[in-house]
Amino acid sequence: xxxxxIGLEVHAEIATHSKMFCGCPVVDLTEAEPNSAVxxxxxxxxxxxxxxxxxxxxxxxxxxxxxxxxxAPVSIFARKNYFYPDLPKxxxxxxxKQPLARxxxxxxxxxDSERQVQIRRVHLEEDTGKLTHSDDDTSPYSLVDxxxxxxxxxxxxxxxxxxxxxxxxxxxxxxxxxxxxxGVNSGNMQKGVLRFEANVSVRPFGEEGxxxxxxxxxxxxxxxLERSLSYEIERQSELHGVGKPVVQQTMGxxxxxxxxxxxxxxxxxxxxxxFPEPDLPPLVIxxxxxxxxxxxxxxxxxxxxxxxxxxxxxxxxxxxxxxxxKGVADFFEALIKAAPKVSPKLAANWVTGxxxxxxxxxxxxxxxxxxxxxxxxxxxxxLVDGNINTPTAKTVLAEMFESGQSPEAIVEAKGLSxxxxxxxxxxxxxxILDENPEQVSKYLGGKESLANWFFGQVMRATKGKANPQxxxxxxxxxxxxxx
Numbered sequence: 319x320x321x322x323x324i325g326l327e328v329h330a331e332i333a334t335h336s337k338m339f340c341g342c343p344v345v346d347l348t349e350a351e352p353n354s355a356v357x358x359x360x361x362x363x364x365x366x367x368x369x370x371x372x373x374x375x376x377x378x379x380x381x382x383x384x385x386x387x388x389x390a391p392v393s394i395f396a397r398k399n400y401f402y403p404d405l406p407k408x409x410x411x412x413x414x415k416q417p418l419a420r421x422x423x424x425x426x427x428x429x430d431s432e433r434q435v436q437i438r439r440v441h442l443e444e445d446t447g448k449l450t451h452s453d454d455d456t457s458p459y460s461l462v463d464x465x466x467x468x469x470x471x472x473x474x475x476x477x478x479x480x481x482x483x484x485x486x487x488x489x490x491x492x493x494x495x496x497x498x499x500x501g502v503n504s505g506n507m508q509k510g511v512l513r514f515e516a517n518v519s520v521r522p523f524g525e526e527g528x529x530x531x532x533x534x535x536x537x538x539x540x541x542x543l544e545r546s547l548s549y550e551i552e553r554q555s556e557l558h559g560v561g562k563p564v565v566q567q568t569m570g571x572x573x574x575x576x577x578x579x580x581x582x583x584x585x586x587x588x589x590x591x592x593f594p595e596p597d598l599p600p601l602v603i604x605x606x607x608x609x610x611x612x613x614x615x616x617x618x619x620x621x622x623x624x625x626x627x628x629x630x631x632x633x634x635x636x637x638x639x640x641x642x643x644k645g646v647a648d649f650f651e652a653l654i655k656a657a658p659k660v661s662p663k664l665a666a667n668w669v670t671g672x673x674x675x676x677x678x679x680x681x682x683x684x685x686x687x688x689x690x691x692x693x694x695x696x697x698x699x700x701l702v703d704g705n706i707n708t709p710t711a712k713t714v715l716a717e718m719f720e721s722g723q724s725p726e727a728i729v730e731a732k733g734l735s736x737x738x739x740x741x742x743x744x745x746x747x748x749x750i751l752d753e754n755p756e757q758v759s760k761y762l763g764g765k766e767s768l769a770n771w772f773f774g775q776v777m778r779a780t781k782g783k784a785n786p787q788x789x790x791x792x793x794x795x796x797x798x799x800x801x
Contacts, residue, residue: 320520320555323528324486324547325438325478328493330503331445331511332377332470338444339368339411344469347448348509352463360444360468362407367597370395374442374470375601377502378418379611381472382440384496384618387422392602393441395595403462404447412473414592417441418601424476424496425620426488427638435489436477445469448510466510472502478517478528483547487540490514495619499644507538514543519564520554530564534571534578546571550578622647630654630662639670645684649691657695660702668698672712676719688722689715697725709782710734734783740792743776743784747792750775751800761797769793 336343340359359366382389396414422437447467451460474493480486494512497503504511519531534550537543546569554564569578617625619641626637626647641647646669653665673689676682697718701711706729717728729735750772751758761768776789 319523320551320558321523321525322481322483322547322551323478323519323521323531324480324482325517326476326480326486326489327515327517328474328476328490329445329513329515330381330472330474330497332374332472332502333504333511334371334373334377334470336371337468338371338374338442338470339468342468345465346509347463347465350465352461353465356464356467360406361464362405362467368411368595370598370601371470375418375603376607376611377470377500378440378442378472379603379608380500380502380615381474381497382419382422383608383612384500384615385419385422385424385437385440385474387419387437387440389419389603389608390416391605392416392600393418394600395442395598396592397595398443399591400589402446402449403460404449404464404467406447406464406467410444410446411595411598412443413441418603424489424492426485426492427634428485428488435479438475438477440472440474443471443473445471483544483551486516486547487544490540490543492619495642499616499619501616507540510538513538516543516547516550518547518550518554520551520558522558529558530566532564532567532569532578534569535581537571542571542573545576546578549576553578616644630666632662632666636663636666636670640666643684649684652691653695653698656692657698660695660698664702665698668694668715672715673719676716680719688720689718693718693724700725700729704785705729705735707783707786709777713782740788743780743788743792744796746776746779746784747772747789747796750779751796758797758800762800769797772797 331344332338334344337360340357342355342357342360345355359368379389393413394416395411397409398412398414399409401408417439419440420438422440423434424437425432425434445466445468447462447464449460449462452458476489480489494503494505494507497512498505506512514537516534516537517531518534519529521527521529532550532554534546537546550569557564565580568581570581571577572579622641623637626632626640627634630637632640639646640650650665650669653669654660654662657665673694677684677687694715697711697714700706701708706714710729714725714728714734717723718725721728754772754775757768757771761772772793773786773789776793777784777786
């Protein structure tokens with residue numbers, strides 16, 4: 319049996335308005351015309367000079383502080399030399415020996431426990447352009463779009479602490495969540511603003527040291543991350559099992575065939591011929607600025623998860639779902655504040671159950687939601703007060719979701735108020751029992767499952783508006799009296 323050893327390099331585009339070293343706007347590659355946001359600096363023209371984007375540095379520091387890293391008072395930009403058509407200068411401005419930050423950590427929650435993954439480094443760099451390759455075998459060609467060239471990029475490198483493909487996915491999800499909470503990255507992996515590169519090797523359980531590794535490049539979904547690692551772990555294990563060597567190389571993930579495929583020999587640091595960027599001075603970080611950024615950090619996902627459990631007495635499952643998106647967590651807390659007599663557990667059930675169900679069915683996001691926390695609070699207040707029952711509340715919520723109307727207006731317009739009047743319900747129950755003497759006889763003869771049938775008949779007669787508990791109690795009383 320072999321143990322996987324996995325480390326992740328995560329490339330996160332920083333959500334600034336302009337690029338890392340020039341004033342070109344950061345544009346959506348799926349919407350902007352190719353090569354429409356390019357200037358001599360990001361196109362790599364001779365004689366141009368880069369200027370550091372201060373907001374990109376600030377956002378990088380936010381991430382580094384949230385990861386509890388040690389911030390370097392002085393960091394150095396370097397030239398990383400390699401030659402691809404999407405890199406117009408022939409080198410990438412990155413950081414090497416003196417990065418922005420080192421030695422951080424990120425907690426992940428597995429099915430069994432919670433554990434820490436060590437962060438090796440966090441550094442700033444610029445993104446490359448985008449290549450589009452034709453599928454024409456007779457006359458192949460590639461197109462280059464430099465709109466992305468020079469976009470600020472944050473590279474977050476973990477230590478090889480991950481021990482399964484599942485742990486790697488959990489780490490990726492936790493990091494994406496953190497970046498979104500900090501407001502530095504949208505997390506939209508379909509648009510390529512967050513990409514993973516996984517270094518993986520295997521070794522026999524109990525063996526110390528590392529064996530030859532491969533690197534899987536440009537993974538832009540959690541599914542691709544987990545499946546590519548699972549495949550590569552199995553492939554390397556089979557090679558070791560028959561005594562064949564693992565070749566150190568860069569792999570790609572073939573989504574269609576669900577296999578990893580060799581792309582090129584794995585570059586080492588020497589291959590990149592790093593040297594300090596001569597056109598940029600050392601990046602000096604003021605301690606006062608670091609303190610200001612630290613004070614303005616939001617409550618982070620891990621802290622919010624623990625607070626939701628302690629303050630609202632929620633289980634780990636509910637707390638985890640609610641804090642996965644900052645907008646959802648904010649919605650939930652606004653709901654709790656607006657409905658003090660509604661238990662947090664009931665509120666959580668309605669947010670993650672009924673509301674999420676409607677959103678998923680409609681393919682809608684929180685930003686387009688017509689149901690405000692205050693409106694949902696009003697609906698749950700009516701439910702808790704007994705003015706409506708649960709089936710009616712679900713019907714009303716669906717109408718709120720579509721129309722944006724208040725629950726009170728919907729209930730009044732459609733006459734959906736719950737019937738709790740004991741005499742009215744008693745008369746309805748009596749009528750149902752009188753109309754169904756054969757079923758009553760079978761019930762009294764021992765077929766107790768008919769109680770649910772009687773309950774359904776009463777609810778149908780009252781158009782679903784009768785108080786379910788009052789109905790159950792009255793049914794039990796009248797059926798008992800007929801025995």
